[in-house]
Amino acid sequence: MTDVHNAQQRSYNMSRIRGKDTKPEMIVRSLIHRMGFRFRLHRKDLPGKPDVVLPRHRKVILVHGCFWHLHRCRFGRVVPKTNTEFWQEKRQGTVARDKRNVKALREAEWKVLVLWECWTRNPEVELIPRLEKFFADS
DSSP states (O other): OOOSSOHHHHHHHHHTOOSSSOHHHHHHHHHHHHTTOOOEEOOTTSTTOOSEEEGGGTEEEEEEOTTTTTOSSTTTTOOOSSSHHHHHHHHHHHHHHHHHHHHHHHHTTOEEEEEEGGGGGSHHHHTHHHHHHHHHTO
16 A cells, blocks of 8 residues: 655654654653652663653653554554554564663663553543652652
8 A cells, every 4th residue: 555645745744753842741741840840851871861850769751652652552553554564663663672771771770650642641540640659659
């Protein structure tokens, strides 16, 4: 099956996909800030440049997009209709990289919390309890 967009349109669409300051990331950061925690963003000296870093507590938070990181929710299970093999390899590579980064962070004695994009749709039920539990053992 061929792509529904020409190369220029596809390139434009892909260029709009952000790696930092995404809506889910902004929601998580806002919640953490309201809880009274201060943090750093995307520290380059840590494996995977975590989205949120709380150096004083030695904790990091990774906010994963469901599609890109193959979450088990309905958004992560979407299979692209075009170039399927390429996208499957790319997404599986992302998951493998995530595992390496989390392992390296834990080996460096950082506590890691992974939050999913779909959870930001219902923060009171999905995010806040997880964040409170994560910060409870500070």
